Amino acid sequence: MKPMKATQLAVVLGMGLFMVACGGGESDGPVVPPPPAPAEYAASHMPAGWWTDAAKLEEGRKLFIGETNPDVNCASCHGKDGKPVKAGARDFRKGDRMALYSDSVWFWRIAEGVPNTKMKAWKSKLSEEDRWKIVLFERNFGLAGKGWDPEKHAWVDAASLPAAGAVAAPTSAEAPAAAPAPAGK
Numbered sequence: 735m736k737p738m739k740a741t742q743l744a745v746v747l748g749m750g751l752f753m754v755a756c757g758g759g760e761s762d763g764p765v766v767p768p769p770p771a772p773a774e775y776a777a778s779h780m781p782a783g784w785w786t787d788a789a790k791l792e793e794g795r796k797l798f799i800g801e802t803n804p805d806v807n808c809a810s811c812h813g814k815d816g817k818p819v820k821a822g823a824r825d826f827r828k829g830d831r832m833a834l835y836s837d838s839v840w841f842w843r844i845a846e847g848v849p850n851t852k853m854k855a856w857k858s859k860l861s862e863e864d865r866w867k868i869v870l871f872e873r874n875f876g877l878a879g880k881g882w883d884p885e886k887h888a889w890v891d892a893a894s895l896p897a898a899g900a901v902a903a904p905t906s907a908e909a910p911a912a913a914p915a916p917a918g919k
């Protein structure tokens with residue numbers, strides 16, 4: 735093989751590696767809007783009053799860091815403070831990106847995961863209420879004090895959203911935290 739060719743090849747290979755590294759390696763990718771939530775999730779929103787509920791937020795924190803259920807430890811990839819500890823995990827501190835996601839999209843992704851990534855589906859381990867509590871906590875990293883307004887289709891001041899009582903409380907409000915999966919794993 736001629737020396738020139740080998741050099742050219744090395745340059746091309748180097749560029750390729752550089753682009754791969756920038757595209758999907760250490761960072762969590764370019765800021766682009768997520769796909770819309772599928773129909774079965776599009777109308778799911780945070781229960782009324784929860785955006786400003788400090789107790790629910792605290793429950794969400796414990797779930798997120800694996801304190802409530804060691805089988806569910808979002809922080810092991812996304813970081814306790816929202817700073818990813820595993821390559822490719824979404825950085826929830828990036829408010830500009832997270833603002834492009836409606837609460838329904840977050841909820842859907844937590845339930846069903848993201849195909850072909852390390853983000854798996856959590857719906858078998860998290861009740862709907864627990865998923866909402868986690869959304870509440872996650873929102874705090876980049877969009878503290880905000881809540882999703884389904885009418886305006888935008889993140890707004892959480893305090894401006896309807897308070898609890900405006901809508902009937904969720905039917906399963908009394909349900910205890912999701913029971914640990916039966917033995918066998």
Ligand code: HEC
Nearest residue numbers: 768807808811822823824840843844848851852853856868
């Ligand atoms: C094993 C590592 C890992 C764990 C554990 C994990 N995630 Fe993820 N998560 C990822 C990765 C990687 C992505 C980026 C997926 C992609 O490329 O779109 C992601 C993306 C996300 C997204 C954004 C989805 C999107 O469309 O951009 C949300 C929301 C999310 N994770 C929430 C959670 C929650 C909540 C938990 C805990 C119940 C959790 N993750 C646990 C790795 C993880």
